[in-house]
Amino acid sequence: MSSAQVQIFDGPDISLRSDTIELPHQLETGAVLVEILLATICGSDMHTISGQRSEPTPLVLGHEAVGRVVAIGGTIDGLAVDDRITWTIADSCGACSYCKEYALPEKCERVFKYGHAPVTDGTGLNGCYASHIILRPGTTVVKIPVGMPDAVAAPANCALSTVCNAVSRMPSTIRSAMVQGAGMLGLYACAYLKEMGVEHVFCSDINIERLSLVADFGGIPLDIREESWPVNRANVFRCAPDGVDVVLEMAGASQLVAQGLELMRTGGYYSFVGMVHPNSPLPVTGEQIIRKCVTIQGIHNYSPVHLQQGIEFLEKTRGHFPYDRLVSPPIPLSRIDEAVALARTQKFCGVAVAP
């Protein structure tokens, strides 16, 4: 094979188009040619497709996937042809201040993010809605344990790793938590906190279908629609009389921050994860933050260590939580428009495509 099949995004409201991109004859040292086995459509891709966020075009979207190593530029310790792998959403240089001093490689000055770069950048094989992708030097690769289904592992390099990052910065003693949003991030967070031994993990949403999955992932579903709220609010304070220790914002809706603060105990910790868009002014005063002695932490993407932790977590808890129910059966890459339409219905937390 000398070329890869790709689906190209040309702009909002234009159908993705099938094309081919030539595979390079020789790989740069440290680069990895990967055959995509399965990719999942992320909410952020849906935002790009609908025009809510803008990316340079034309580009191959997709950053969540599992693949098989086809070729390696030179040698990489611990990696071999035919290994089944996933990889960090971004590479990082390892030399800038963010990489070396600030422990924020995800904010590397020269960061390159898969599924966000145009086909004119490098080999053009920069996204996962394709038969192949080329991983750049500086990308962390993690092997997928034998027996772990592709669909269980694929979303790990986005939502689950971000959850690992958020949890890693939290106080060590947590008895109660509130997760806002029962999407992919929220359900992984419920599972993670439950496994950590957090006694009460509430998870709120207004989508009843989504809430129906919460209990299976270790959470206590919290219907926050107006008619149900008074009873459910009382239930939170019955379990956590002072309020919850931590709140994780994973719904992307800034108006929910007022509710999060109301349910949080004084001296609590608030993780902001989901509101990665400009339409997120906060409905709070500085005084509320000060009087409640709140710690707020913004979380954007993650470090390589969090992907490793995410895959280990999946392997350890695969029997505890129904991860396979989060992702749709795979739709052929050539029919990606169908997959995008299915993602729009929000029937599944993730929609899978496979070449």
Ligand SMILES: [Zn+2]
């Ligand atoms: Zn993603």
Ligand SMILES: [Zn+2]
């Ligand atoms: Zn760097």
